[in-house]
Amino acid sequence: MTNLVLLRHGESEWNREGRFAGWVDVALTATGIEQARRAGITLRDRLFDFDLCYTSVLRRATHTAWHCLDAMDRTWLPTIRSWRLNERHYGALHGLNKAATANAYGEEQVRLWRRSYDTRPPALSAAGTRSFTADRRYADMHVPASESVEDTVARVLPFLEQFIRPSVSSGTRALVVAHGTSLRAMIKILCGLTPSEIVRTEISNGVPLVVELDKWGKARRSYSLDG
Template sequence: MNQLVLVRHGESEWNKKNIFTGLRNPDLTDKGLIEAVWAGRVLKSEGLRFDIAFTSKLKRAQHTLDIILGEMGGETPNIIEDPALNERDYGELSGLNKDQARERWGEEQVLTWRRSFDTPPPGGESLKDTAARVIPYYEEKIWPELTAGKNVIVSAHGNSLRALIMHLEKLTPEEILDRELATAAPQVYRLSDAGDVAEYRELVRSEGRDDGI
């Protein structure tokens, strides 16, 4: 069975400031760098090796992937960057502090944009829209690598990965909206030849541990 690892990027500068990021391009914080180092080390300790890597066109995901692969050592796999794996576009919310957004549009409306499956913010994407680009990309580009017997890592974003997890685990829109992804916490899947999830584990760093970093 083939292994697929999904990793949300480490904490970004705008995560720290509680700002809607979307397609904007901040880099990792010091904490995000440490998270990525830990992810690389724990994946190495699990004995995992990757034949090919996929990431978005945004540097927080790319930087996370580079750090992970550097910590794992060995031959660097081929890395493919594609905008299909970019974060959900938050439209007019992008660049706004979440408190500012609530002041402008109201708490209920902002919550609807954040937590509904198919209601996009002004000028942006819903999770349904995000899934409409992520899932075809997975089926056309990532799944063929898995069927060829390769182990694959994907470094991307909270919502692009939610869309993919929804597809892999056959979750409903309601179920995926409740799924939280910790920063730089690898989601490890073993997939059957048919693409079904045979085994799933989340590798999470315990708070307060430095893990030698």
Template sequence: MYKLVLLRHGQSSYNAERRFTGWSDPDLTAQGMIEAREAGRILRRSGYTLDIAFVSMLRRAIKTLCGVLDEMDLLWIPVRKSWMLNERHYGELEGQIIDDVPDELKMYRHSFDIRPPALSEDDPRHPRFDRRYSDLESPPAGESIRDVQERLLILWTYEIAPEILSGRGVIVTTHANVIRAFMNYLEGVPTEGLMVPRGRPIVYELGEDLKPIRRYCL
């Protein structure tokens, strides 16, 4: 049996302000850092050994992972950063306050198939202006959760799954919609209304075929 730890980042300033965050890059709040360190303490107390970490390119996930690994005295393990673990890009909704968005646009929040209106190519929020994504030929400017799942599964197939099968302890520190996409892929659960707690390690026990045996929160 194999284990995989999924972790949503701690509270960011945009979370606190109830904004659509997406590929925007706000920092953790003080509460978010507390949540990150508590996740590390939970994993340490539960006896988890981690050998490699995967994380998005966004600071709220990176700082959460650093807090976890510091609490576990594991800052030395290898960390692989990938844009494929970035939150869903919310297009024109990026940075907007959720409660101020018209009801007809809120359907984009957890919908699996529907993309929000895309950012224009000249919008300063477009990822093509961010040096982190300079190697991407066509960085996304508005994604559905299905789009997130498609990019996630590339990383899963070629990098994450092989590390799990090699017997290494793996943690993936990422974002709510990425974890929803993961859970939909592994279990077939619908993404609509699926709540993902911040800073709470989600553990999957996986069989030899990497199909889930059970899932639980620590």
């Protein structure tokens, strides 16, 4: 068995404010930094170690990875960053307050946008999409106007199958630091969860989740390290 450790970024400024962050590059709060460091201490104390780290291209994940690894004295580990591990693209909901959006559109509609497997949020405007394509991180790719959970699974799948699963199957001890929806996508693929199961899956900020994989890269069990 090989362990793959998944870690959702620590609390971000927009987590604290209750806003849809998606692909907007918001920073960690002081609490988020502490959560990341505490995750590293927990992993170190539980005798976990790593050979490689994967993360998204958003700073709340990359900074969480750094602080976690710093607490483990492992900041020198090679780290692979990919937009495919980004949070779900929330389209026109980016930056909106979740409670205010529920008041404006109704709680049921917002629940569908957030938790339905195949419902996309309202699309980002062409001008809004251009703000992402102007970013060097996304210059050579098609930026979505919005994504459902299903879309995020489809986006994560090639990276998981091409890089993470083969690496872990060969014995590499990997840490993946990403986001709520992209990590749910990985769990769905690795654990074979149904759409209804995955949308009910909660992943806490800064709490490591261990997935035990067999030599074929199939999940045998998973459990969280709550500190």
